[in-house]
Amino acid sequence: MHLLSILGRRVLQILATVLLVAVLVFTLMHMLxxxxxxxxxxxxxTTEAIARLHHELGLDRPIPVQFWEFLERIATLDLGESVxxxxxxxxxxxxxxxxTLLLTAMAAILALLTAVPLAFLAALREGGWAxxxxxxxxxxxxxxxxxxxxxxxxxxxAAGLRWFxxxxxxNSFMQDLYYLFLPxxxxxxxxxxxxxxxxxxxxxxxxxxEFVGFATAKGLRRRVVLGRHVLRNASIxxxxxxxxxxxxxxxxxxITETVFGIPGVGRLMVDSIFSRDYAVVQxxxxxxxxxVSVVFLAVDAFQALLDPRIST
Amino acid sequence: xxxxxxLTVTLLAAMSVPARAATRGGTLVYGRQTDCIxxxxxxxxxxxxxxxxxxxxxxxxxPAHDGKSVVPGLAASWExxxxxxxxTFKLRPNLKFADGSPLTxxxxxxxxxxxxxxxxxxxxxxxxxxxxxxxxxxDGTVIIRLKRPDPAMLQALATFNAGIVPSKLIxxxxxxxxxxxxxxxxxxxxxxxxxxxxxxxxxxxxxxxRNPHYWKSGADGQPLPYLDNVRYVIVPDDATRIxxxxxxxxxxxxxxxxxxVAELKADPRLNMVLFPAAQVNYFTLxxxxxxxxxxxxxxxxxxxxxxxxxxxxxxxxxxVVTYGIGTSEQSFMPASTPLxxxxxxxYTYDLNKAKALLAQSDWAKGFEITLYTIAGNADDVAKAxxxxxxxxxxxxxxxxxxxxxxxxxxxxxxxxxxMLTSLWTNDINDPNEITSLFCYYPTIQNRHSxxxxxxxxxxxxxxxxxxxxxxxxxxxKEIQERYFAAAPIIFGYEVPYPxxxxxxxxxxxxxxxxxxxxxxxxxxx
Numbered sequence: 001m002h003l004l005s006i007l008g009r010r011v012l013q014i015l016a017t018v019l020l021v022a023v024l025v026f027t028l029m030h031m032l033x034x035x036x037x038x039x040x041x042x043x044x045x046t047t048e049a050i051a052r053l054h055h056e057l058g059l060d061r062p063i064p065v066q067f068w069e070f071l072e073r074i075a076t077l078d079l080g081e082s083v084x085x086x087x088x089x090x091x092x093x094x095x096x097x098x099x100t101l102l103l104t105a106m107a108a109i110l111a112l113l114t115a116v117p118l119a120f121l122a123a124l125r126e127g128g129w130a131x132x133x134x135x136x137x138x139x140x141x142x143x144x145x146x147x148x149x150x151x152x153x154x155x156x157x158a159a160g161l162r163w164f165x166x167x168x169x170x171n172s173f174m175q176d177l178y179y180l181f182l183p184x185x186x187x188x189x190x191x192x193x194x195x196x197x198x199x200x201x202x203x204x205x206x207x208x209x210e211f212v213g214f215a216t217a218k219g220l221r222r223r224v225v226l227g228r229h230v231l232r233n234a235s236i237x238x239x240x241x242x243x244x245x246x247x248x249x250x251x252x253x254x255i256t257e258t259v260f261g262i263p264g265v266g267r268l269m270v271d272s273i274f275s276r277d278y279a280v281v282q283x284x285x286x287x288x289x290x291x292v293s294v295v296f297l298a299v300d301a302f303q304a305l306l307d308p309r310i311s312t
Numbered sequence: 313x314x315x316x317x318x319l320t321v322t323l324l325a326a327m328s329v330p331a332r333a334a335t336r337g338g339t340l341v342y343g344r345q346t347d348c349i350x351x352x353x354x355x356x357x358x359x360x361x362x363x364x365x366x367x368x369x370x371x372x373x374x375p376a377h378d379g380k381s382v383v384p385g386l387a388a389s390w391e392x393x394x395x396x397x398x399x400t401f402k403l404r405p406n407l408k409f410a411d412g413s414p415l416t417x418x419x420x421x422x423x424x425x426x427x428x429x430x431x432x433x434x435x436x437x438x439x440x441x442x443x444x445x446x447x448x449x450x451d452g453t454v455i456i457r458l459k460r461p462d463p464a465m466l467q468a469l470a471t472f473n474a475g476i477v478p479s480k481l482i483x484x485x486x487x488x489x490x491x492x493x494x495x496x497x498x499x500x501x502x503x504x505x506x507x508x509x510x511x512x513x514x515x516x517x518x519x520x521x522r523n524p525h526y527w528k529s530g531a532d533g534q535p536l537p538y539l540d541n542v543r544y545v546i547v548p549d550d551a552t553r554i555x556x557x558x559x560x561x562x563x564x565x566x567x568x569x570x571x572x573v574a575e576l577k578a579d580p581r582l583n584m585v586l587f588p589a590a591q592v593n594y595f596t597l598x599x600x601x602x603x604x605x606x607x608x609x610x611x612x613x614x615x616x617x618x619x620x621x622x623x624x625x626x627x628x629x630x631x632v633v634t635y636g637i638g639t640s641e642q643s644f645m646p647a648s649t650p651l652x653x654x655x656x657x658x659y660t661y662d663l664n665k666a667k668a669l670l671a672q673s674d675w676a677k678g679f680e681i682t683l684y685t686i687a688g689n690a691d692d693v694a695k696a697x698x699x700x701x702x703x704x705x706x707x708x709x710x711x712x713x714x715x716x717x718x719x720x721x722x723x724x725x726x727x728x729x730x731m732l733t734s735l736w737t738n739d740i741n742d743p744n745e746i747t748s749l750f751c752y753y754p755t756i757q758n759r760h761s762x763x764x765x766x767x768x769x770x771x772x773x774x775x776x777x778x779x780x781x782x783x784x785x786x787x788x789k790e791i792q793e794r795y796f797a798a799a800p801i802i803f804g805y806e807v808p809y810p811x812x813x814x815x816x817x818x819x820x821x822x823x824x825x826x827x828x829x830x831x832x833x834x835x836x837x
Contacts, residue, residue: 035722038721039718041357043721043734050725084349085349086355086495086498087499092514095513154551159556159558159559166559166561167552167555167556168545168561259552261549263516263546274718
């Protein structure tokens with residue numbers, strides 16, 4: 001019962017956030033100079049043609065009326081229609097979101113798979129040459145821009161060695177895994193570096209903690225000490241960081257999707273902002289907002305599992 | 313009734329038909345920068361759609377590959393009566409849409425009337441605005457009645473928005489209104505062009521497959537096209553697109569950056585082609601006496617505009633921005649435009665002349681101009697920095713402000729700017745579109761410059777119904793000379809369309825308007 005009420009409260013929080021974001025994104029989009037009619041007609045639109053298109057698109061109605069309609073539609077989970085592509089926004093998002101989700105999920109997993117063992121290695125050999133190399137590597141991948149890493153991987157592993165396709169997307173789930181490996185690796189590198197640095201210092205801190213010394217003195221095997229006591233305690237901050245960075249992973253996906261030619265929501269968002277496709281930008285922002293909120297919820301739950309003190 | 317025959321089927325011989333034997337079959341994979349948005353010819357407004365359109369939707373007349381004339385398309389021949397207001401087209405026999413249903417004069421009537429009507433004709437309706445009505449006396453004859461004689465009508469009928477659609481199929485689509493039906497139709501379009509849409513995974517790839525009912529025959533006497541499929545793959549990043557081409561994953565790549573043309577030309581496996589484009593790069597100037605904020609505008613003075621033009625080293629711009637690929641503008645309209653008039657580069661670089669002109673004006677001591685560029689556009693950065701240096705000796709300080717394109721467009725439409733980097737591409741092989749926007753004031757105050765020449769306005773109105781080609785050419789010569797003298801813009805340069813292809817790709821054409829023509833393309837074995 002207690003858990004249910006916590007969950008209920010969190011869902012309400014998410015709904016409130018989504019509503020706030022809806023108001024914000026609607027206001028921001030309509031405050032931007034330029035509108036869809038102008039963007040569609042480009043630099044040859046006559047005043048008459050712009051006015052006619054305004055009318056056709058319903059943009060000549062008062063802003064509060066348009067806003068109310070927008071809210072009404074959200075309430076019925078209808079995200080409207082793209083003014084440029086003239087298809088429902090839900091369909092546009094449904095076609096692309098799986099690609100972006102798979103890309104970010106693969107990137108998060110790759111980041112964890114690289115960060116955790118390397119952080120352990122570096123922490124256990126603190127100050128040694130392995131530590132120096134690992135820290136150097138993380139410094140390097142943090143300082144390189146995402147598009148640059150992407151291009152280097154494309155030139156070497158794809159076009160050069162032909163191990164991977166040069167961008168694009170596959171026709172099946174298994175093919176997608178193969179096509180998305182390089183872009184996921186690109187995205188993973190900087191996240192992995194952040195996680196690695198954080199996890200390494202937490203591990204070092206925990207390794208020097210009294211309870212670890214006590215556990216070792218108690219005669220517990222090293223594997224058990226490291227696994228049950230050290231990693232568990234050091235992971236809390238790493239998991240928090242990973243959760244916080246999911247939002248930035250989606251941001252990084254915009255660049256990665258462009259460099260690798262992946263039809264995902266990142267590119268859709270950028271294109272739609274440029275063409276002032278209000279419905280698409282608004283709809284997409286809300287969907288991403290819900291997703292990030294859900295990830296935060298999951299992170300909270302996971303933290304509670306790792307550290308019983310948090311759930312109380 | 314006295315009749316004049318403009319063109320007959322004999323012109324078919326003039327069409328580019330390759331002499332060597334073409335291989336049939338295969339799929340050409342073409343790397344595109346941007347995907348199509350909407351595939352109904354009358355609602356086609358973006359280049360990405362326009363460039364594909366003619367492959368899907370055939371037209372009564374077709375643009376010649378050099379952009380200078382038209383050749384017969386769905387219409388085998390046509391006649392224009394003496395007052396120039398009635399055009400009679402004879403359709404080819406047994407025309408069919410890609411789904412096998414017959415294409416009749418009724419479809420042509422329906423398509424053209426929809427495209428010519430302001431309420432239903434979309435953004436490019438103005439190209440067909442002179443159409444008063446269309447009659448279909450029998451299945452094979454189409455009569456177009458014009459409100460006024462229109463010398464550009466044959467070219468307008470070859471333009472994408474005059475594409476013929478199957479009226480029965482559109483009307484059978486779900487939806488209450490014509491607009492709803494069009495929306496549904498555009499998801500799975502059917503036309504009578506050489507190809508038809510097979511599949512479309514937005515922002516990823518679009519596959520066109522050969523239309524088995526296409527009327528035109530190849531060099532081997534069999535129906536075109538040679539290719540089984542054209543697969544457009546969307547690769548927005550220039551560097552990735554080139555990598556894909558080099559890795560053999562795609563057969564052709566468009567929008568090769570100018571900086572890499574020389575490198576790809578040297579690649580023995582590739583064919584780097586620069587297709588002439590009806591495209592000009594120039595700078596839009598606000599010519600009004602005062603700017604939106606009330607300050608006095610030096611660009612209102614013709615001597616200042618001429619001085620800036622003389623102080624602009626076009627050759628240097630061409631070197632810096634296009635790596636030597638561009639050519640100097642000879643008129644405000646692209647050289648491939650019919651009736652474009654040019655006597656060599658305009659306002660050749662002459663700093664002394666520029667200084668002398670400026671000294672005669674009220675701005676001899678120099679001034680500051682603000683140039684709005686598109687944020688993140690490398691060409692714009694190069695243009696702006698080059699101009700800053702070129703104009704500094706005149707005492708002209710160029711302030712550069714980067715803007716996201718839709719924001720800049722709002723400034724442009726509100727005439728709230730002083731100077732812009734600009735690019736223009738023709739949509740029709742006729743000077744009327746660019747002229748109506750650049751120098752016929754009522755359309756959009758001459759690209760929102762505020763500059764006006766009533767003599768040009770009158771010449772343009774006359775030229776719009778002048779059927780005598782020599783007289784029309786003379787009118788356009790005068791328009792271009794007057795425009796040149798007034799210098800309402802900073803003249804720039806023209807650039808071609810750079811497309812890199814694997815050596816096996818033969819006879820692909822991108823015409824000056826940009827349309828990708830795959831009808832005669834084949835893959836050499």
